[in-house]
Amino acid sequence: MNTMAALLYLSVSLLLEPVVAGGVKNCHPQCRCEVESFGLFDSFSLTKVDCSRMGPGTAPVPIPLDTSYLDLSFNSIGSITDSMLSGPGYTTLVSLDLSNNDISRVSSHAFSKLRYLETLDLSHNSLDSLPNGCFSGLPLVEVDLGDNSFQEFNLDMFTTRGQETPISVDLSNNMLTVVTRNSQSQHLYIKTLVLASNRLTTVPDLAGIPLQYLNLDGNPISQIEEGAFEDMKDLVYLSLSSIPQLSIIQPYSFRGLRSLQVLDLSNNSQLKSLSPDVFAGLLSLQELNLSKSAITPLPNTVLNHMPNIKSITLGPNMHCWKTHKQGQFHRQIGEAKVNDILTCSVAGLIL
Ligand SMILES: *[C@@H]1O[C@H](CO)[C@@H](O)[C@H](O)[C@H]1NC(C)=O
Numbered sequence: 001m002n003t004m005a006a007l008l009y010l011s012v013s014l015l016l017e018p019v020v021a022g023g024v025k026n027c028h029p030q031c032r033c034e035v036e037s038f039g040l041f042d043s044f045s046l047t048k049v050d051c052s053r054m055g056p057g058t059a060p061v062p063i064p065l066d067t068s069y070l071d072l073s074f075n076s077i078g079s080i081t082d083s084m085l086s087g088p089g090y091t092t093l094v095s096l097d098l099s100n101n102d103i104s105r106v107s108s109h110a111f112s113k114l115r116y117l118e119t120l121d122l123s124h125n126s127l128d129s130l131p132n133g134c135f136s137g138l139p140l141v142e143v144d145l146g147d148n149s150f151q152e153f154n155l156d157m158f159t160t161r162g163q164e165t166p167i168s169v170d171l172s173n174n175m176l177t178v179v180t181r182n183s184q185s186q187h188l189y190i191k192t193l194v195l196a197s198n199r200l201t202t203v204p205d206l207a208g209i210p211l212q213y214l215n216l217d218g219n220p221i222s223q224i225e226e227g228a229f230e231d232m233k234d235l236v237y238l239s240l241s242s243i244p245q246l247s248i249i250q251p252y253s254f255r256g257l258r259s260l261q262v263l264d265l266s267n268n269s270q271l272k273s274l275s276p277d278v279f280a281g282l283l284s285l286q287e288l289n290l291s292k293s294a295i296t297p298l299p300n301t302v303l304n305h306m307p308n309i310k311s312i313t314l315g316p317n318m319h320c321w322k323t324h325k326q327g328q329f330h331r332q333i334g335e336a337k338v339n340d341i342l343t344c345s346v347a348g349l350i351l
């Protein structure tokens with residue numbers, strides 16, 4: 001009987017505990033919360049909160065303290081106010097998913113409390129701009145703005161605040177020195193930027209940031225101009241695919257992309273010819289995708305510009321890869337010369 005009473009007490013007290021879902025305190029009833037533990041003796045843990053598809057009118061939602069990952073996708077949020085993402089729990093977020101929310105407006109301090117935020121997904125919304133400085137001071141590494149309505153894009157959202165409010169005024173020595181927010185030093189960590197399926201008509205100027213991955217697929221860019229990617233020396237992956245408007249890529253367009261390893265130019269039906277000099281400067285390029293783009297023939301001198309190319313895809317069943325061909329034995333010099341040639345899966349294809 002004593003045991004029964006103890007069990008009964010235990011189960012009643014469990015019911016009376018504050019809401020605990022998957023071991024997480026204060027999990028909103030419409031969210032799913034879980035803690036993932038890592039490391040020796042589970043010494044390190046991350047709280048993941050999934051509040052997707054809760055329905056309209058539910059944001060802002062209270063989340064557990066120490067939340068690292070938050071999914072707020074598919075909630076018809078519409079606009080993000082300054083207070084929506086500022087409650088307890090939000091300050092520790094490392095990753096936030098706001099995709100598929102019909103978001104058309106973001107107020108300028110909406111993200112200012114998210115000072116550990118590294119990954120932000122704002123894709124599949126109705127944004128055509130973001131306020132200047134709205135990402136200022138955040139350690140963002142990865143931002144997805146795909147499937148929105150941006151017609152232009154610049155880095156002001158990462159750096160300057162809209163108003164140049166003076167933060168100090170110095171009147172000593174009869175000289176006026178005004179220090180504005182703009183003169184504060186900026187540290188940008190952004191490595192991945194997705195701008196696919198927007199309304200950009202030119203390649204945005206992204207010089208001066210440590211970007212490694214850039215996706216501009218599906219934007220109505222008709223022409224890529226010489227030096228369009230100048231100063232993007234850290235870029236490793238560039239995708240310019242599925243752009244029916246793209247008909248011209250000027251020579252030296254990719255100049256300066258000295259770390260680029262993968263270039264996707266596939267599915268561009270109006271891209272009919274490319275001069276070998278288009279590829280000038282692509283010293284690290286390993287993979288080039290020209291599948292479903294109408295470029296034939298590809299001049300064989302392209303290889304001179306891409307000393308590290310390993311594979312070129314020309315179509316679903318047309319693939320070329322680099323092989324070494326042993327050259328003539330040079331008796332005088334006493335060494336074999338190695339020539340690189342492209343071998344293609346389709347017989348008779350001449351590059
Ligand atoms: C190719 O591009 C067209 C638009 O021109 C798009 O509708 C289609 O989905 C793309 N195909 C692939 C395989 O990406």
Ligand SMILES: *[C@@H]1O[C@H](CO)[C@@H](O)[C@H](O)[C@H]1NC(C)=O
Nearest residue numbers: 241266267289290291292313
């Ligand atoms: C090249 O692009 C096509 C069409 O976008 C895609 O289906 C294919 O997987 C790509 N191939 C490689 C090797 O990346």
